[in-house]
Structures are given as C-alpha cells and as structure tokens.
Amino acid sequence: DPVEAAAVFQVLQGINYEIDWKGMFPGDPCTGGPHGIACDIDSNNVYHVVELNLGWVSDYVNNPPCSFNASIHPAIFRFKHLKKLFFYKCFVHSPVSIPPEIIQLKDTLQHLTFQNNPSLVGTIPVELGNLTSLERLVLAENSLEGAIPAEVGNLQTLRQLVLSHNRLAGRVPRTIGGLTSLVILDLSENKLTGEIPSQLYSLAELQKMDLSHNRLQGPIAEDICNLQALQFLDLSYNNLSGRLPDKLGQLASLQYLFLGSNLIGAELPNIWDSLGNLIAVGLSNSRYAGPIPASIGALQKLNSLSLDGNQFSGRIPSNIGTLPNLYHMNLSANSLFGPVPFTSSLVGRLGRNLIVRNNTGLCYE
Numbered sequence: 001d002p003v004e005a006a007a008v009f010q011v012l013q014g015i016n017y018e019i020d021w022k023g024m025f026p027g028d029p030c031t032g033g034p035h036g037i038a039c040d041i042d043s044n045n046v047y048h049v050v051e052l053n054l055g056w057v058s059d060y061v062n063n064p065p066c067s068f069n070a071s072i073h074p075a076i077f078r079f080k081h082l083k084k085l086f087f088y089k090c091f092v093h094s095p096v097s098i099p100p101e102i103i104q105l106k107d108t109l110q111h112l113t114f115q116n117n118p119s120l121v122g123t124i125p126v127e128l129g130n131l132t133s134l135e136r137l138v139l140a141e142n143s144l145e146g147a148i149p150a151e152v153g154n155l156q157t158l159r160q161l162v163l164s165h166n167r168l169a170g171r172v173p174r175t176i177g178g179l180t181s182l183v184i185l186d187l188s189e190n191k192l193t194g195e196i197p198s199q200l201y202s203l204a205e206l207q208k209m210d211l212s213h214n215r216l217q218g219p220i221a222e223d224i225c226n227l228q229a230l231q232f233l234d235l236s237y238n239n240l241s242g243r244l245p246d247k248l249g250q251l252a253s254l255q256y257l258f259l260g261s262n263l264i265g266a267e268l269p270n271i272w273d274s275l276g277n278l279i280a281v282g283l284s285n286s287r288y289a290g291p292i293p294a295s296i297g298a299l300q301k302l303n304s305l306s307l308d309g310n311q312f313s314g315r316i317p318s319n320i321g322t323l324p325n326l327y328h329m330n331l332s333a334n335s336l337f338g339p340v341p342f343t344s345s346l347v348g349r350l351g352r353n354l355i356v357r358n359n360t361g362l363c364y365e
Contacts (some may be wrong), residue, residue: 001046001047005265007075007277008029008037011054011073012034014072015054015072016066016070021034021064028047031047035053035062035063036051036052036053036086037247039051039111040081041113042327047107048080049082050081050083052082052236054066054086055088057088063088066087066090074099080108081227082105082109083110085105086113086134087113087199088113091118091119091158092119093119093243095119095121096119097122098114098124098166100127102131103131104126104129105131106132106133107365108133109131109133110133112136113136114138114142117143118140119143120142120144122145124152124163125150126135128152129150129151129152131155134157136159138161138162138163139166140163142165142166143164144166145167146170147168148163148173148187150173152179153174153175156179156180158243160182160183161176161179164187165188165189166190168192169193170192170194172187172192172194173197176191176200177201180203180204180205182203183229184208185208185209186208186209186214187211187214189213190213193214193215195217195218195219196211198221202223204226205230205231206227206230207229208230209230210232210233212234212235212258216238216240217238218240219240219241219245219283220235220332224245225245225247227251227362228250228253229253231277232254234256234258235258236242236260236262236282239262239263240262240263240264241262243264243269244264249272249274250274251275252277255301256280257278257280257281257282259282259283260284260285261284262286264286264287264288265287265291267288267291268283268288268293270293270295272296276299278302279304280303281305282304283306289311289313289314291312292307292317292320293317300323302325303328305328305330306330307330308333309333310334310337311332311335312336313336315336316331316342316356316362317341321342321346326346326350327353329350331355331356332358332359333358334359335360336356340362
C-alpha cells in the first residue's frame with residue numbers, strides 16, 4: 001500500500017533522523033525493509049504493515065535503532081492493519097507521552113509494548129481502554145505516573161497486562177477483575193496503595209500475579225483459592241497484614257510463592273504438604289512467628305527456602321534437610337534453638353547457600 005509505504009519511512013525518521021532510511025532501504029519496505037517491520041498480503045496482492053518493532057534489542061533482534069531524541073510520528077496511525085506495536089529503549093532523553101490518538105488502531109492492534117523507555121512520561125491515556133482487540137499490553141520500565149485507568153477493564157481479550165517498574169499510584173482498579181482471559185498480571189515496582197481488590201481473585205485463568213514492591217495494605221483474602229491456575233504469586237515488599245489464609249493451600253499449581261517484607265506477624269498455617277509443586281518459597285522479614293511447620297519438609301520439588309528475618313521459634317524440622325532438590329536455605333535472624341539437624345552431605349551441597357546465623361539458641365552436634 002503506497003500510503004503505508006510512505007508512512008513507514010516517516011515513522012523511521014521520527015525514531016531516528018540520523019539514518020538515511022530511504023537510501024539504506026530503497027525498495028519496498030515490506031519486502032526489502034529493515035528488520036522489525038512485518039507485513040501480510042491481502043486478497044488483492046497488496047502488502048500491509050502488521051508489525052512495527054522499533055528499538056534495537058540485541059544483535060539477534062536488530063530492530064531499527066532509536067536516536068537520543070526519538071519521537072512518535074503521527075504517521076504511525078495510518079497503518080490500518082497493524083497488529084503489533086513495540087517500542088524498546090526508544091525514549092531515553094527527550095520526554096514523550098503515549099498519544100491518545102492510538103485509539104485509531106482500535107480495530108486491529110493486538111500487542112502494544114512500551115518497554116525500558118525512561119523518558120516515556122505522563123499518564124496512561126484512558127483511550128487505551130478502547131483498544132478492544134488487545135491481547136497483550138506491556139508498559140514496563142518507563143516513567144509513567146498517575147492512576148491506572150479503570151478503562152483497562154474494557155480490554156476483554158487481554159491475556160497479559162504488565163505495568164511494572166513505573167511510578168503509578170492510587171488503587172488497583174477493581175475492573176481488572178473482569179478480564180476473564182488474563183493469564184499474566186504484573187503491576188510490580190510502583191506506588192500502588194489500598195487493599196488487593198477482591199475482584200482479582202476471580203481471574204480463573206491467571207497463572208502469574210505480581211503485585212510486589214508497592215504500598216498495598218490489608219489481608220490476603222481466603223478467596224485466593226479461586227486462582228486455581230496460579231503458578232507464580234509475588235506480593236512481597238508491601239504492607240500486607242493478617243495471617244496467611246488456610247485456603248492458600250488449595251493452590252495446587254503454585255510453583256513460586258513470595259510473600260516476604262510485609263507485616264503479617266502470625267504463625268504459618270500448616271498447609272504445605274498440599275502445595276507439592278512449590279519450587280521457591282520466600283517469606284523473609286514479615287514477622288512470622290511460632291514454629292516452622294514440619295509440612296514444609298514435604299515439598300520435594302523445593303529448591304529455595306527463605307524464612308530469614310522473622311520471629312520463628314522452636315526447633316528446625318529435620319525433614320527439611322532431606323529435600324532432594326534444595327540448593328538455597330536461609331533461616332537466619334530468628335529465635336530457633338536446639339541442634340541443627342542437617343547432615344554433612346546437605347551442608348556440603350548447599351555450602352554458602354545454607355544460612356542459619358543469628359539464631360542464638362542453635363547448636364551444632
């Protein structure tokens with residue numbers, strides 16, 4: 001399409017005016033253009049741009065590189081068949097915002113990514129809620145501010161929502177709980193406040209939930225048991241309180257559990273023998289008290305266990321030392337006592353990855 005062909009070079013000029021794009025690629029940009037531009041052919045044998053991947057990633061993914069003052073040329077909205085728009089490390093000096101005119105791509109756009117753009121500033125435009133064909137929305141490692149717009153709940157086909165490593169504030173929108181196809185939810189490394197909305201516990205297809213490094217408060221609800229597909233849960237580095245719900249033990253698919261650096265301050269429930277797929281458990285620095293549950297010793301797939309910086313007391317369960325895949329264990333800075341029940345072979349295998357210091361009551365036989 002001649003309109004799209006001209007638009008390609010305008011967009012390339014916008015991200016990097018230092019390169020003579022037409023001189024370097026004098027032919028059709030669909031058949032002889034730079035890596036990162038992909039086209040499909042229609043029934044009339046006309047090529048249309050369906051992917052724009054902008055920003056050099058590596059020698060193996062050598063998309064068109066961006067210059068220090070890259071911008072988003074409005075010609076980008078002329079691609080009426082565009083399915084994927086990807087900006088990686090394009091905006092690093094001159095401030096750029098996500099243009100509300102992106103709504104013009106609502107009928108076709110399926111993947112939208114702005115990643116590692118430190119000068120991508122401003123708020124997430126509410127117009128993104130009209131991109132109802134989106135399956136993947138990744139706005140990560142930027143400098144976006146303000147609230148997450150409730151309009152993201154309109155993206156009913158969304159499978160991946162990643163807004164991590166920004167400066168987003170306010171509450172997590174309840175409307176995200178209506179994204180029934182969501183598989184990945186990552187809102188980590190922001191300034192989000194309030195409680196975890198109960199609506200998030202209805203995301204039956206969710207495999208990854210990462211809300212870590214925010215300022216979330218309140219308890220983890222028993223309704224978390226509804227997330228039966230969940231494999232990765234990270235709620236660490238928040239201000240969550242209340243004991244861990246017993247129904248956490250119903251998440252049989254869970255492989256990675258990180259709940260450290262919160263304000264829990266209660267005993268661990270004895271649920272671990274029903275979580276046999278766990279590979280890593282991180283519960284550091286959250287005021288957990290009481291004994292270490294012996295049922296943790298049933299986690300045969302476990303390779304990392306971090307219980308340091310709490311108020312655990314009593315003896316170390318000896319069966320933890322028999323876990324065949326364990327390579328890292330940190331039980332330091334608690335109130336554990338009695339003999340350390342680990343064999344010399346385990347101590348040799350873990351080496352420096354076995355940490356039990358600052359438990360004044362422990363002794364070695």
